[in-house]
Amino acid sequence: MTDDTTTTGRLLLPRGIFISCQAPEGSPLRDPYVMVSLARAAEKAGAAGIRAEGVKDISRIVETVRIPVIGIRKKHYEGSEVYITPTRFEVDEIAGAGAGIIALDATSRPRPGGETLEEVVSHAKALGLTVMADLAASEDAGQAIAAGVDVLGTTLVAASDEDVRPGGPNLAVIERLSNAFPERQVIAEGRFATPSDVQAAFRAGAATVVVGKAVTDAYALTRDLVAAADTFALSGSVG
Numbered sequence: 300m301t302d303d304t305t306t307t308g309r310l311l312l313p314r315g316i317f318i319s320c321q322a323p324e325g326s327p328l329r330d331p332y333v334m335v336s337l338a339r340a341a342e343k344a345g346a347a348g349i350r351a352e353g354v355k356d357i358s359r360i361v362e363t364v365r366i367p368v369i370g371i372r373k374k375h376y377e378g379s380e381v382y383i384t385p386t387r388f389e390v391d392e393i394a395g396a397g398a399g400i401i402a403l404d405a406t407s408r409p410r411p412g413g414e415t416l417e418e419v420v421s422h423a424k425a426l427g428l429t430v431m432a433d434l435a436a437s438e439d440a441g442q443a444i445a446a447g448v449d450v451l452g453t454t455l456v457a458a459s460d461e462d463v464r465p466g467g468p469n470l471a472v473i474e475r476l477s478n479a480f481p482e483r484q485v486i487a488e489g490r491f492a493t494p495s496d497v498q499a500a501f502r503a504g505a506a507t508v509v510v511g512k513a514v515t516d517a518y519a520l521t522r523d524l525v526a527a528a529d530t531f532a533l534s535g536s537v538g
């Protein structure tokens with residue numbers, strides 16, 4: 300058994316680059332055809348896996364690519380800040396869509412309906428899913444592991460003065476997690492945008508790096524460029 304497997308021998312995440320093929324509400328790219336095309340491009344380019352949101356996107360991507368898919372469902376419930384796969388209901392949706400890996404908010408914030416992290420994780424494990432913990436800080440890892448998660452991700456780590464550059468990834472959390480939990484795969488996710496970001500993540504101990512916006516969100520990237528042009532009052536002007 301290698302360190303890519305759990306004690307039961309189940310394959311965890313392959314090492315390499317995962318591409319997060321998601322488009323937010325209001326984006327013209329929010330269309331399963333577009334997400335499947337992005338996933339196909341990622342696979343052809345050598346990505347080790349895909350992260351996708353929602354039943355339609357996940358099921359179409361699972362049907363199309365041969366690389367592993369991390370499924371999530373983003374859903375906001377009143378009275379809870381937890382929105383990435385918050386309850387057992389969304390776990391069932393993702394399992395039904397065919398993802399082999401599920402990511403879920405593994406912070407200690409209260410979940411909708413009073414469900415506990417442990418209940419949601421146990422439910423996912425009972426359905427045979429590998430569970431990725433979306434953490435907001437290295438301090439979240441202990442209770443996530445106690446709840447039964449398989450791999451640790453930095454998805455919910457907010458931008459801070461620890462970032463390698465303003466708006467860039469936070470490598471310090473990856474380093475802290477890799478040092479504290481050497482037996483766990485650490486998945487770097489959140490604001491990775493360049494080849495050197497990715498190399499820095501692996502140097503910091505990441506097993507896998509998930510990249511989203513920098514690859515797949517042409518809408519947000521264009522808005523950023525237009526906003527930069529606007530600071531020179533150039534955008535849309537002629538002459």
Ligand SMILES: CC(=O)N[C@H](C=O)[C@@H](O)[C@H](O)[C@H](O)COP(=O)(O)O
Nearest residue numbers: 319454455488489490491510511512
């Ligand atoms: C915080 C949150 O809700 N993150 C979401 C999780 O699935 C996605 O919106 C991100 O695009 C994804 O994590 C990849 O990150 P980035 O797009 O920065 O490479």
